[in-house]
Amino acid sequence: MTDSRPPAVRKSVRPAPAEFSIPQATSAQLKEEQARLASSGLAELGFCTKDLARAAALTWRINALKKLRDAVIPGHVYQRPEILLGVADFVGDSYQLAKLCAESKAKTIVFCGVRFMAETAAILSPDKEVLLPAPAAGCSLAESITAADVRRLKAENPGAPVAAYINTTAEVKAEADVIVTSANAARILGRLFAKSPRVIFLPDELMGRNLAAALGKKVGDELVLWKGTCIVHDHFDAFAMALYRKTYPGVRILAHTECSPELTAAVDFVGGTGDMMAYVEKTRAPFYMLVTECGLGELARTRFPHKRFVFMCRLCPHMKLTDLTAVLRALESPSPATRVTVPAEVAARARLSVKRMFELAEDTVKL
Ligand code: SF4
Numbered sequence: 001m002t003d004s005r006p007p008a009v010r011k012s013v014r015p016a017p018a019e020f021s022i023p024q025a026t027s028a029q030l031k032e033e034q035a036r037l038a039s040s041g042l043a044e045l046g047f048c049t050k051d052l053a054r055a056a057a058l059t060w061r062i063n064a065l066k067k068l069r070d071a072v073i074p075g076h077v078y079q080r081p082e083i084l085l086g087v088a089d090f091v092g093d094s095y096q097l098a099k100l101c102a103e104s105k106a107k108t109i110v111f112c113g114v115r116f117m118a119e120t121a122a123i124l125s126p127d128k129e130v131l132l133p134a135p136a137a138g139c140s141l142a143e144s145i146t147a148a149d150v151r152r153l154k155a156e157n158p159g160a161p162v163a164a165y166i167n168t169t170a171e172v173k174a175e176a177d178v179i180v181t182s183a184n185a186a187r188i189l190g191r192l193f194a195k196s197p198r199v200i201f202l203p204d205e206l207m208g209r210n211l212a213a214a215l216g217k218k219v220g221d222e223l224v225l226w227k228g229t230c231i232v233h234d235h236f237d238a239f240a241m242a243l244y245r246k247t248y249p250g251v252r253i254l255a256h257t258e259c260s261p262e263l264t265a266a267v268d269f270v271g272g273t274g275d276m277m278a279y280v281e282k283t284r285a286p287f288y289m290l291v292t293e294c295g296l297g298e299l300a301r302t303r304f305p306h307k308r309f310v311f312m313c314r315l316c317p318h319m320k321l322t323d324l325t326a327v328l329r330a331l332e333s334p335s336p337a338t339r340v341t342v343p344a345e346v347a348a349r350a351r352l353s354v355k356r357m358f359e360l361a362e363d364t365v366k367l
Pocket residue numbers: 114138139140141142167230231232233293316317318319
C-alpha cells in the first residue's frame with residue numbers, strides 16, 4: 001500500500017492575523033487534542049506520537065478558528081486521514097457533500113476536496129464564503145471538457161438530454177440538463193432514457209461504458225460519451241484480480257464506477273465510494289479490497305477496525321494537495337486564490353442542473 005500520511009503534517013504554523021486571532025493552546029489542551037486524535041483512528045493508521053503532536057498543534061487551532069469564523073469543513077473521503085478525523089465536520093462522497101453543504105447554516109465553507117466540489121458548494125450556497133485550501137487541486141475529469149465542447153455535442157445530437165457527472169466545472173454544469181454522481185447515475189440515466197432514445201453522458205468515458213452495460217444501451221448510438229478519464233481509476237490492472245483472489249481466498253473485491261469495464265467485470269461489486277462503504281458494512285468476508293483512491297481504504301480501516309483490508313489503491317495527486325497547514329492558512333488569512341466564486345449567471349444555470357439531480361434522485365434537499 002502507498003502511504004499517504006507524511007508529508008501531510010508540516011512543522012511550521014503561521015501566526016494568525018489580528019482579525020482571526022486566537023490564544024495559543026495550553027500544553028494541557030494540546031495533550032488532550034493529541035489523545036483525541038490518537039483515539040479517532042490515527043494511531044491505528046500508524047501515526048506515531050511525534051506525528052500526533054504535530055497534527056494536534058494544527059487541528060487545535062483549526063477547530064478553534066472554525067468556531068470563531070462560523071465555518072464548516074466538509075471532507076471528501078479521499079482526503080488525508082488527519083483532515084477527515086481531525087477537523088472535518090462531515091465526511092462523504094461528492095453527492096453527500098453537495099447535500100450537506102446546501103443544508104449547512106454556516107457562514108463559511110472550507111472545502112477539503114478539489115475545485116469542482118468547492119464550485120458546487122458555491123453554486124448551491126451563493127450567500128456563503130467558500131474557501132478551497134489548495135487552490136491548485138483540480139481533477140483530470142473536470143479538466144477534460146469545456147462548455148464549448150458540450151455545446152458542440154448538443155449540436156451534433158439534437159434533442160438528446162445531457163447528463164453531466166458532478167466532476168465537471170461550473171461552466172459545464174451550466175450547459176447540462178442534469179448532474180449525476182456515481183451513486184445515482186444509473187437511476188437518473190434510466191429516467192432520461194424513458195423519455196429519450198439518446199442521452200449524452202460526460203465526461204467520464206469508462207464510467208459511461210459501465211453505465212451503458214448496466215442499462216443495456218449501445219455506446220455511440222444510444223449513450224453518447226466524451227473521452228475523459230480519471231487518472232487514478234484509469235490505471236488499475238484488471239488482470240491482477242485473479243491473482244488477488246488466489247492469494248486471499250474469499251476476498252470481496254469492490255471497484256469504483258470510474259474503473260474500466262474490463263476491471264468492473266472482474267470484481268464483486270461496482271459503485272461509488274458511499275456504496276462501497278455501505279457494502280463493507282453490510283457484508284461479511286475474510287478480506288475486502290477497495291479498488292479506488294487510497295483515502296477510502298484508510299477511512300474504512302478506521303470505521304471497520306475488525307474487518308481486514310487488502311490494499312490495491314492509487315493516490316490522487318489533486319486530493320492530496322490539501323493538508324492541515326493549508327486548511328489553517330485558509331481560515332487564518334484566505335488569499336484571493338483560495339476564495340471560490342462562480343459568476344451569478346453561470347451559477348444560476350448550474351444550480352438548476354444540480355437541483356434536477358436531487359429531483360430525479362428523489363432526494364429532499366432544500367435549495
Ligand atoms: S480521484 Fe480522479 S475523479 Fe477524483 S479528483 Fe482525483 S482525478 Fe478527479
